Amino acid sequence: MEKKLKAEELFSVEGKIVLLTGGGGIGEYLTEAYLANGATVIATNRTKEKGEKLVAYMNEQGYDKIESYPLDQTDSAQIEELVDKILAKYGRIDVLLNAVGYSYDCKPEDFPEEEIRKMIEINYVSAALLNKIVAKKAMIPAGGGKIINIGSIAGIMCHSKNVFPYEASKAALHQMTRSLALCWAKYNIYVNCIAPTWVKTPLVEHYKGDYFERVRKMHYFDRLSELQDYVGPALFLSSDASSYVSGLILTVDGAWSCGRTVGHEEGYEVQY
Numbered sequence: 001m002e003k004k005l006k007a008e009e010l011f012s013v014e015g016k017i018v019l020l021t022g023g024g025g026i027g028e029y030l031t032e033a034y035l036a037n038g039a040t041v042i043a044t045n046r047t048k049e050k051g052e053k054l055v056a057y058m059n060e061q062g063y064d065k066i067e068s069y070p071l072d073q074t075d076s077a078q079i080e081e082l083v084d085k086i087l088a089k090y091g092r093i094d095v096l097l098n099a100v101g102y103s104y105d106c107k108p109e110d111f112p113e114e115e116i117r118k119m120i121e122i123n124y125v126s127a128a129l130l131n132k133i134v135a136k137k138a139m140i141p142a143g144g145g146k147i148i149n150i151g152s153i154a155g156i157m158c159h160s161k162n163v164f165p166y167e168a169s170k171a172a173l174h175q176m177t178r179s180l181a182l183c184w185a186k187y188n189i190y191v192n193c194i195a196p197t198w199v200k201t202p203l204v205e206h207y208k209g210d211y212f213e214r215v216r217k218m219h220y221f222d223r224l225s226e227l228q229d230y231v232g233p234a235l236f237l238s239s240d241a242s243s244y245v246s247g248l249i250l251t252v253d254g255a256w257s258c259g260r261t262v263g264h265e266e267g268y269e270v271q272y
């Protein structure tokens with residue numbers, strides 16, 4: 001293996017072709033991070049209008065190596081068409097970052113059937129289709145690539161009430177990531193997950209009152225996570241810095257998922 005010791009070489013995504021699906025809160029921030037580091041980003045949103053807004057915003061920031069396509073990621077024909085377009089234009093996809101997600105809250109006993117199905121469909125099935133199609137059409141023929149799925153600490157532990165289908169869909173996504181990692185190592189494809197804690201995006205804007213203050217107190221660092229906290233993990237998993245890391249569920253959660261100690265919220269220290 002080539003000797004690389006400098007961070008700017010090791011973590012570089014310069015010149016990489018990145019397919020980033022779900023240009024919402026986390027996806028939009030990471031789009032800008034990839035562009036700031038010299039990558040080309042093909043972003044997707046559900047509607048053309050949202051995509052145009054994203055491109056216009058990135059152009060205003062001085063980035064032009066971005067384009068956007070509308071995509072309903074639950075539709076494999078649309079994914080196939082998009083991947084074909086990217087391959088025709090760029091010839092490869094080096095990095096796939098799947099930031100698509102959906103959530104809905106309801107008491108478990110009243111959860112609407114269509115919402116249970118929708119969450120599994122968007123958070124798990126669409127990811128499975130996307131990972132599969134990108135690997136088969138782009139990364140296996142190219143001799144490798146990096147896939148990053150955005151999971152959630154909700155796939156590791158139950159951290160809030162009334163979202164059991166979301167938790168199940170993210171647990172499925174994590175396990176899929178691990179399974180694909182071992183199956184596709186022979187193709188030099190790395191498959192990892194970033195598992196965020198709460199971060200303020202449109203996905204969670206329906207939580208009102210003092211909910212986020214309560215969430216903040218659950219973490220061991222005295223703050224909520226911010227979009228900036230996800231840039232380092234994404235660049236790490238997209239670059240040579242993670243040259244032997246595959247199947248990892250990288251939690252970005254201020255240690256919350258490590259467990260909660262007695263009296264943690266009040267900063268209590270055990271007396272002996």
Ligand SMILES: NC(=O)c1ccc[n+]([C@@H]2O[C@H](COP(=O)([O-])OP(=O)(O)OC[C@H]3O[C@@H](n4cnc5c(N)ncnc54)[C@H](OP(=O)(O)O)[C@@H]3O)[C@@H](O)[C@H]2O)c1
Nearest residue numbers: 022023024025026045046072073100101152198199201203
């Ligand atoms: N925010 C949090 O606290 C948190 C915590 C843990 C994990 N996550 C995960 O982080 C990822 C990004 O979420 P976010 O917080 O950035 O929320 P967000 O702003 O709501 O972004 C979700 C993205 O998913 C896209 N999407 C939804 N259904 C789709 C479909 N059928 N086809 C294609 N795209 C679809 C949305 O498209 P449009 O842009 O067209 O709306 C949007 O870009 C998700 O996987 C989420 O589960 C978030």
